[in-house]
Structures are given as structure tokens and as C-alpha cells.
Amino acid sequence: MFRTRFAPSPTGYMHIGNLRTALYAYLIAKKAHGTFILRIEDTDQKRNVPEAVQAIYNGLALAGIAYDEGPDKDGGHGPYVQSQRKPIYSQYAKQLIEQGDAYYCFCQKEDKPEPGDERIEGLKDPCRDLSSEEVQARFDQGLQPVVRQRIPLEGESSFFDHVYGDITIDHKQLDDQVLLKSDGFPTYNFANVVDDHLMEITHVIRGQEYLSSTPKYNLLYQAFGWETPEYIHLPHIIKEDGKKLSKRAGDPTFEDLVHMGYMPEAIVNYVVLLGWNPGDDRELFSLQELIEVFDMDRINKSSAAFSMDKLRWINGEHIRALSPEAFHETALPWYPGSLHRFDLKELSRLIQIRTDCLGDIPEMLGFLAKLPEYEASLFENPKSKSSLESSKIVLEAVIPLLKKQETFSNAALFETLKAYATESGFKVGTTMWPIRTALSGLPASAGGATELAALLGKEETLIRLEKGLAKLS
RNA sequence: GCCCCUAUGGUCUAGCGGUUAGGACGCAGCCCUUUCAAGGCUAAAACCCGGGUUCGAGUCCCGGUAGGGGCACCA
Numbered sequence: 001m002f003r004t005r006f007a008p009s010p011t012g013y014m015h016i017g018n019l020r021t022a023l024y025a026y027l028i029a030k031k032a033h034g035t036f037i038l039r040i041e042d043t044d045q046k047r048n049v050p051e052a053v054q055a056i057y058n059g060l061a062l063a064g065i066a067y068d069e070g071p072d073k074d075g076g077h078g079p080y081v082q083s084q085r086k087p088i089y090s091q092y093a094k095q096l097i098e099q100g101d102a103y104y105c106f107c108q109k110e111d112k113p114e115p116g117d118e119r120i121e122g123l124k125d126p127c128r129d130l131s132s133e134e135v136q137a138r139f140d141q142g143l144q145p146v147v148r149q150r151i152p153l154e155g156e157s158s159f160f161d162h163v164y165g166d167i168t169i170d171h172k173q174l175d176d177q178v179l180l181k182s183d184g185f186p187t188y189n190f191a192n193v194v195d196d197h198l199m200e201i202t203h204v205i206r207g208q209e210y211l212s213s214t215p216k217y218n219l220l221y222q223a224f225g226w227e228t229p230e231y232i233h234l235p236h237i238i239k240e241d242g243k244k245l246s247k248r249a250g251d252p253t254f255e256d257l258v259h260m261g262y263m264p265e266a267i268v269n270y271v272v273l274l275g276w277n278p279g280d281d282r283e284l285f286s287l288q289e290l291i292e293v294f295d296m297d298r299i300n301k302s303s304a305a306f307s308m309d310k311l312r313w314i315n316g317e318h319i320r321a322l323s324p325e326a327f328h329e330t331a332l333p334w335y336p337g338s339l340h341r342f343d344l345k346e347l348s349r350l351i352q353i354r355t356d357c358l359g360d361i362p363e364m365l366g367f368l369a370k371l372p373e374y375e376a377s378l379f380e381n382p383k384s385k386s387s388l389e390s391s392k393i394v395l396e397a398v399i400p401l402l403k404k405q406e407t408f409s410n411a412a413l414f415e416t417l418k419a420y421a422t423e424s425g426f427k428v429g430t431t432m433w434p435i436r437t438a439l440s441g442l443p444a445s446a447g448g449a450t451e452l453a454a455l456l457g458k459e460e461t462l463i464r465l466e467k468g469l470a471k472l473s
Numbered sequence: 474g475c476c477c478c479u480a481u482g483g484u485c486u487a488g489c490g491g492u493u494a495g496g497a498c499g500c501a502g503c504c505c506u507u508u509c510a511a512g513g514c515u516a517a518a519a520c521c522c523g524g525g526u527u528c529g530a531g532u533c534c535c536g537g538u539a540g541g542g543g544c545a546c547c548a
Contacts, residue, residue, distance in 0.1 A: 181546040432507040448507035
């Protein structure tokens with residue numbers, strides 16, 4: 001039985017890297033019909049953001065990732081919030097001390113050498129070999145110790161990682177890390193081992209930054225006589241310029257992207273592809289499909305750059321795949337109020353195929369509510385063989401025609417205008433271009449001449465056509 | 474400083490000793506077309522460098538280089 005967990009610290013938002021980690025952990029569990037668990041790692045009392053747990057719930061819900069066990073969903077392995085598990089950690093720390101696998105350390109932070117400090121070579125923690133009397137004496141002085149893991153001085157540790165393969169690290173590289181802080185809270189380094197074991201996690205999925213400390217965790221598992229889990233360390237997601245993604249630098253979080261108009265399903269689809277591929281050419285997946293096709297042994301080792309361009313394309317593909325009804329519902333919240341007089345359903349029909357990002361909708365449709373200022377030169381377009389002259393002739397001829405037009409439907413309008421084109425000798429494109437241009441005031445619009453005319457209605461169509469003609473006179 | 478990891482077009486990637494190095498995004502062009510899209514077609518664009526091993530190396534080994542990560546009472 002697979003049991004995986006997503007164990008974020010509550011920082012207040014879900015960044016892209018976190019989303020992918022959650023996703024992979026979820027997919028690995030679900031692929032195996034296993035259990036996916038949410039655990040909150042809030043052991044750093046200095047860093048806790050009060051409302052942040054809610055942000056995690058929201059983020060996961062938005063992504064469609066449902067957990068089987070979590071703080072608000074007991075599965076018999078709780079509590080699922082580390083700050084509520086404090087007694088558990090001290091109990092296990094005590095066991096380690098009794099076994100000699102950990103020790104009390106009374107040093108102050110300043111006593112420790114910095115990385116790069118030459119003294120660090122072969123330097124042992126002075127508290128490592130304190131006798132029980134010496135320890136007691138320090139306790140009697142009222143000193144608050146930390147508990148440190150006693151790493152063997154000799155030897156090396158190896159483990160297998162599903163992404164990176166076999167990793168070996170010399171014990172000399174491992175420091176006697178703090179297990180319990182002086183405030184009694186565990187460090188991540190300790191809590192993750194105890195909790196993963198107690199919660200019966202079978203597969204640990206986390207960022208690559210933990211790769212080199214994994215041997216320390218394995219030593220802990222061994223000291224307790226516990227079975228080590230399988231490891232899946234994930235490469236980082238970076239930016240196209242090679243820098244790392246950071247909220248501070250203005251890089252969007254998952255929630256930001258949703259607010260920008262990217263659909264959660266599309267973001268999920270894109271993010272899962274950052275460091276994984278199905279082994280064939282498929283790129284478009286629903287969450288459900290991902291569960292079926294995901295394979296942890298196909299995760300890449302190298303970091304991947306987040307591309308807005310590709311996200312945009314995938315988002316467009318997801319939008320186009322929607323039924324017209326579903327798209328309409330999705331698009332509705334993005335319509336500006338100024339469009340209320342229009343047939344919104346028809347608008348949705350027109351823009352669906354052209355929409356890559358929902359956030360583009362207001363801009364795409366703005367011209368309907370208010371004709372933009374434009375230059376007469378817009379009527380010149382070599383592709384449709386339109387010139388200032390031809391446009392003027394067409395508009396002059398077409399205005400009276402449309403005045404007489406009774407049914408302002410797309411089909412009827414097209415029939416009328418096409419008939420004019422045939423009769424006048426102008427190409428259909430040459431006829432339509434000036435009309436479309438005058439109706440939109442834009443070089444490109446969501447909809448052709450007759451579609452726009454039908455949408456705008458007879459009155460507004462004629463007003464705009466006259467305005468266009470005025471620019472040409 | 475020490476240790477770990479990574480390296481295929483601009484980007485995401487396939488490859489797992491013998492391929493004209495495949496696909497996708499983006500970019501350019503063409504077709505289609507009532508503008509723009511969408512769709513279709515075409516093009517340009519890559520194995521970090523140097524040594525080995527081998528009949529043969531993007532693929533295996535070693536060494537560089539470059540990038541990332543770790544060495545916290547942060548996770």
C-alpha cells in the first residue's frame with residue numbers, strides 16, 4: 001500500500017514548485033490506489049503565518065488535489081500538524097539519547113564555526129562526549145540544550161533515489177544536526193523522520209535540496225530500527241533566465257496564475273510536464289489521465305525552466321477543448337460589465353477559439369462597448385486588396401444597403417454583402433475589410449464583418465460605418 | 474572551502490552503443506480564410522569541452538568547464 005504525503009510549511013501561498021511536489025506525491029499515491037496525506041510542517045514558530053494553512057487548503061482544492069488524510073480529515077495517523085505533535089518528538093529524542101544516538105548540546109550558536117571555516121575540518125562538537133555528570137551539571141545551571149544527532153565519525157551511507165539513482169555520502173560530510181531546538185520544537189530534520197515513520201509513509205517525495213541530508217535521516221531510521229521509505233527527490237523549477245522562481249521577484253504563484261486567467265487544470269497539466277514526460281508525444285492531460293499515465297521512474301534529474309509561453313499554449317488548448325457551454329460559464333466572470341447589452345453567449349462562441357488566457361477577454365471585447373480611436377490608414381490592407389479608395393467606395397455603397405437591411409443576422413448580412421461584392425467586382429475580402437475595420441477600429445477582431453454587425457445591431461453598425469466613411473472623406 | 478547533483482535546438486523534452494538525433498512551445502514562411510485566431514504544411518535551430526573504452530559513443534568511463542543544491546536551534 002502506497003502512502004505519500006505533501007508536507008508544506010505554511011507560508012501563505014502555494015508556489016509553483018510546491019504545486020508540482022504536491023502533484024507528484026498525489027499522482028504517485030493515486031496511481032497505486034494508495035493514500036495521499038497532507039501534513040503541515042509548522043515547527044518554526046518564528047515563521048508561522050496564521051492564515052497560511054487555509055491558503056494550502058485552497059491551493060490544493062483549486063488544483064483538484066484531494067487528500068485522504070490531513071488536519072481536517074483524520075485517518076488515524078494524526079495529528080497532522082507538527083506543532084501539535086510536540087510530545088511525540090521529545091519522547092523519541094529521549095530514546096535516541098538513551099541509546100547514545102543523540103546527545104544534549106549546550107553550545108550557543110556563536111560557538112559553531114561557519115561553513116568554509118577551516119576549523120570545521122575534523123571539528124567535533126564539544127558536547128558530544130559530555131559525561132552524564134557534566135550534562136546534569138549544565139542542566140542544574142538552568143541551561144536549555146538542543147538535542148543533536150550523533151553521526152558516526154567513520155564510514156559512509158548509500159541510498160537509492162528513484163530520480164537520482166544511487167547516492168553515497170561520506171559520514172565526514174554530515175554534521176551532528178539539531179533534532180530538538182531549545183524551545184522544545186523539533187527541527188524539520190527530526191520531525192520528518194518521526195512523522196513519516198509514524199504516518200507509515202512509503203514514498204518520500206520532496207525537493208532536491210534534501211538529497212544530501214537524506215543519509216542523516218536514514219541513520220535516524222536505523223537508530224530506531226525503522227524501515228526507510230523510498231525516495232523521490234525532485235529537481236527544481238527555475239526561470240527561463242536560469243534564476244530561481246521567487247515571489248519576491250514578482251514570479252507568480254499558483255493562485256496568481258489562476259487570477260491572471262489561467263485555468264487550474266491547465267496549470268496542473270503544464271507543471272506536471274516540468275520534469276516528467278509520459279514517454280510518448282502526448283502533452284495534454286486531465287488530472288484523471290495523469291493518475292493513469294504518471295510514472296515516477298520517468299522523472300527527470302535536471303532542473304526545468306518555467307515558460308509562460310508554453311503555459312499559455314496549454315491553457316489555450318484546455319480552453320478550446322471545453323464545450324461551448326462550459327467555456328461560456330468559465331468566461332462569464334471575465335466579461336466586463338460594459339458588455340451587458342450584448343448577447344454574451346454569442347460572444348463566448350466567437351472568442352472561445354481565440355482565447356489563450358481568460359485574462360485577455362476584456363481587452364479582446366473592449367471595442368464592442370466603445371469604438372477605439374483609429375487612423376484612416378487602418379483601411380489599407382494589402383492582403384485583402386483594400387486601399388483608402390476601395391474602402392471609401394465600399395462604405396459609401398454598403399451604408400444605404402444596410403439601411404435597407406431588415407434582418408441583421410450573420411447569414412443574412414453575409415448574403416447581402418456577398419451579393420454586393422459580386423455585383424461591384426470587389427473581392428469578398430475587399431468588401432469585408434473596411435466594414436470590419438470600421439466596426440472594430442482594430443487591425444484584428446474577434447469576429448468578421450458580418451458577425452460584428454450582427455452583434456452590434458443595425459443602429460450602432462450604421463453609426464460606426466458612417467464614422468469610418470468620415471475618416472476617408 | 475568541503476560534499477552532492479545536473480548538462481540534447483531559445484524553452485520543455487524523446488533517446489537508453491549503430492537513428493537522416495524524434496516531438497512540443499516559441500520564431501519565420503505558405504495554405505485556408507469575412508480581420509485575427511484555430512487548423513494544415515514547410516523552414517531555421519541542439520548532443521558543453523577534452524581524453525579514453527569500442528569496429529562504432531548523445532548514449533559507457535575519467536578529467537575539465539558551466540550551472541544548481543547542501544554544509545542553520547529554516548524547512
